[in-house]
Amino acid sequence: MLVSLGFTSAAFAFAEADNSTPSKDDYVVRYCVDPDWLPYEAIIDGRHTGISSDYLKLLTGYTELSFVLVPTSSWRQSLELLQQGKCELTPMLNKTPKRDQYLLFSDIFFKSPNVLVSLKTQPFLQGFEHIGQRTLAIPKDYRLVEYIQQFYPHIDTVLTGSEREGLEKVAQGEVDVFVGSMFSVNAYIQQQGLTSLKIAGWGGPEDELRLGVIHSKQALLAKLNSGLAKVTHADHISIYKKWHNITVIEDIDYSLVFQVLGALGLFILFLLYRTISMTKYNLHLTANNKELQKLQHELERKNSDLDFLAQHDPLTKLYNRHYFNQTFLNDERAYRNNCVSLVIIDIDFFKAINDMHGHAMGDKVLVQVAQVLQASVRDGDVVARWGGEEFVIVCKQIDLHGAAELCQRIARELSEFSFHQKIKVTCSFGVAQLNEHEAIQACFERADMALFKAKQSGRNQYCCA
């Protein structure tokens, strides 16, 4: 909380008493003030002004005393003149043990809290206990110097010539904290435009202000107290209103709050934007992945189609010559240790079938022959179309005799099979068994020679190499 004070009238000046016509010398009181302690008191253009000035004016009326200002240039000088007896009274000060040595004090007539002042960047301080390692400025000869020395001797204090100097030192960063009377502190802050300062907390006991008279003028005390007793509540309020215009300003640093809220808002917006972007990106990625998967399946399907086409005869769906070459002729190791026989089959007079029934019918016959061959072999035997109307069978673990039996069985099946348009189809067979150390290619050539022999021998028969 920052408390600020404004003057309603700083120009008020106490009228000096008329020295020329005092009724009795005892009733003329020479007094000193702090020349720089507004709004409590000050000397402006040689005239006393401030709160104490107004109280003396009241006391003039209530006591028949006259007061004559002895001008000084500092509070220290005023105290020295009091000690020397050159001033008899000072109208507004705190009672302290030191001052008790040369002053007598009236009743308290004005109270005011003391406050700690720091730069706005400093934290709020609960009191002297929380000053810690910070340096504390106090105007020298102020009651608070004695108070700090007695109760907080560990605080690093810096004595200043006046409250004004102390506040300026804080504003310039030379000292961390200043302690002074709330009303005067506020007055200086406002007058000097020291906007970097704030009231950071309460400082010690409040000021209990009284009139002080030197010991030799003890008789004045009773008159003064009697005059003070006549000061009405309305008088007090009137002086207070005249010199103090306190407003309370909430010291919440809204700019910082807005900055934090703004940063938080921006951060939330950023998170929101990032989440939306990520969601969009993920959706996009999922769609792309689905599309990729679809393309991959398509590719795999096409690849397997291509694989099939690369290895199979499109008409009969049997393995083709390419597959046969790759699997058997180029990879002999798989058969070298086993008994293997080759059978080459050629349809007899197929040209005549084409010629007689047409090429399309010839195709159908080729398909049907392929079916017969496929149905006649065992699982594991491989049937391939070698080309045209020629087929090859690789019989695994079958010797020459077994392969010959297979040829007879196929011939029988063909004779019993009902081909399209009751076409009669016969085949010739060349058979060879792979010899030890014989290249498959050589075995194939022997089977081919045997087929040639079967053709030469009248067809529809097998011949073994």
Ligand SMILES: Nc1nc2c(ncn2[C@@H]2O[C@H](COP(=O)(O)OP(=O)(O)OP(=O)(O)O)[C@@H](O)[C@H]2O)c(=O)[nH]1
């Ligand atoms: N329909 C059809 N005919 C084919 C195909 N491939 C080859 N041919 C025909 O098969 C016939 C083979 O005739 P040739 O080599 O003279 O043999 P052939 O008539 O069977 O006589 P031999 O083998 O000596 O018994 C040719 O007329 C080719 O055009 C095919 O895929 N489809």
